[in-house]
Amino acid sequence: MNRYYLAIDIGASSGRHILAHMECGKMVLEEIYRFPNGMIEQDGELVWDIDTLFEEIKLGMKKCKEMNKIPVSVGIDTWAVDFVLLDELDRRMGNAVAYRDTRTEGMDEEVYQIISEEGLYEVSGIQKQIFNTIYQLMALKKKHPEQLIKAKKLLMIPDYFHYLLTGKAVTEYTNATTTQLVSPETKTWNWDLIKKLGYPEEIFQDIQMAGTELSNLSEQIQQEIGYDCKVILPATHDTASAVVAVPSNQEHNLYISSGTWSLMGTELLEANCSPVSREHNFTNEGGYNYRYRYLKNIMGLWMIQSVKREIAENLSFGEICDRASKSTITSIVDCNDKRFLAPFNMTIEVQNACRESGQQVPKDISEVAAVVYNSLAICYAHTMKEIEDITGVNYDRIHIVGGGANAEYLNRLTAKFTRKKVYAGPTEATAIGNITTQLIAFEELTDLQGARKCIYESFAISVY
Structure with missing residues (x-):
């Protein structure tokens, strides 16, 4: 009888429940439920509809019962940096504000009055992104100080969903590092930094590593x-789970986790918090088993997703790629x-950028998409050179x-501009990485090395 494991993978535009089991030494996946997600405007803020998302989580879990495929474990991964606050009665306070909201504008300068940008990188190793949790908390401190005063718990989005399922409040390591408030040396909260910034210490929960039974x-x-x-806590930051699923046991791997964002980097055993690393805006985000995901954020397929919605809603991504x-x-x-x-309109923004730089202005979906795909591939090539x-x-x-591994044209462009062999797949990397952590916890897979060998043998990989 099969033993089933459930990954709930929630991205910025959709979520899905992926059920998995092992069969003849290979991992077998089955998508059993899918639901939409997206930012909405509420109280003048861009927010996540957390309550609806949790109802969808439970609906998908009920599907397992209906199918008579009850999992032995479940884990949830989402995007990073966003959080909720709970009061003394464990009631959620305020909105689950999304990282694309404008509330963090100018908050970097507020932080740098307390610790310099150089000093912050030295003690965190995390690249500057204006939406990082450290700046979101400063926005609360400046604009809604009453929330921080009353708050008793801070939970990252997947940690909050795990809390709703179990009543246990912890912070998973890979997502915790994206707050820019975790020390790469101690691998726990940087209490000195938290005190200097004036954030209440009691709201930060114990940090647990992916693979922990909650x-x-x-x-x-x-x-x-x-x-x-x-x-079972997976690597709750979706990129961290995706990197778990990179199907290679080479000593040095270069990867692109391609989705709404393109995260390009390698794995390190020690963080690189050097001035050179900071100048190139690389980050040392936490990975599975205290590895470091040394990477750079690149805007990614968010640009294509936006353009599709604006001028090619009836076309599939495959058709857009082909055109x-x-x-x-x-x-x-x-x-x-x-x-x-x-931007208010991505298509117009791309057109304006081309016009302002004296280049040909793209007119239709074929040309706009070509500009985006070529620009992404060239950006990958520049980033690869920086990493090397x-x-x-x-x-x-x-x-x-x-x-994004399905975007054949982008894969070919990436191979062309980087002059490297490109291995594309698996496409469900985040869910696979989530499930992998559960399989290791239940000893169906021995370790990360054995898991990556299994992943390579279980899923189609295209080579360019």
Whole structure:
């Protein structure tokens, strides 16, 4: 009889429940439920509809009961940096504000009055992103200090969902590091920094590593969904789970976790918090088993997702990719320009960027998409060169994992501009990494090395 494991993977635009089991030494996946997600405007803020998301989590878990495939464990991963605050009665305070909200504008300067940008990188190793939790908390301190005064718990989004399932409040390590408040040396909260910034110490929960058994489901949840199972902490930051699923046991791997964001980097056993690393805006985010994901955020397929919604809603991503491959436009934009983070209209923003730089202005979906794909691939090539220069390693291949691994044209462009062999897949890397952590916890897989060998043998990998 199969033993099932459930990964609940929630991204910025959708979430899904992936059920998995082992069969003849290979991992077998089955998507059993999918639901939409997205930021909404509420009280003048861009927020996540947390209550609806949790109802969707439970609906998908009920599907397991209906299918008579009850999992032995479940784990939830989401995006990083965002959080909720709970009061003394464990009631949520305020909105679950999304990272693309403008509340953090100017908050970097407020933080740098207390600790310099250089000093902050030295003690955190985390790249500057204006939406990092450290700046979100400063926005609360300046604009809604009453919330911080009354708060008793801070939980990252996946930690909050785990709390709702079990009643146990902890912070998982990989997501905790994205707050910019965790020390890469002690691998726990940087209490000195937290005190200097004036954030209440009591709100920060114990940090636990991915693979930790959190608890069984609470009695209330058991009654609601019709069964009990273990909750195993995966690498709750979706990129961290995706990196777990990079199907290679080479000593040095270069990867792109390709989705709404493109996260390009390598794995290190020690953080690189050097001035050179900071100048190139690389981050040392926590990974599984205290590895470091040494990477750079690149705007990613968010640009294509936005353009599709604006001018090609009826086309699939595959069709958009195919049309772009037939375009001859050569215009390029800087994908990492903040103008593309949350523009009113992405298509117009891309067109304006081309016009302002004296290049051909793309007119239709074929040309706009071609500009985006070519710009992304060139950005990958520049980032790869930076990584090689900083680490002193000459990588012979790039592994592209996540939904973007399906973008054949982008994969070919990446191979062309980087002059590296590109291995694309698996596409469900985040869910696979989530499940992998559970499988290791239950000793169905021995360790990360054995798991990556299993992943390579279980899923299709395309080579360019």
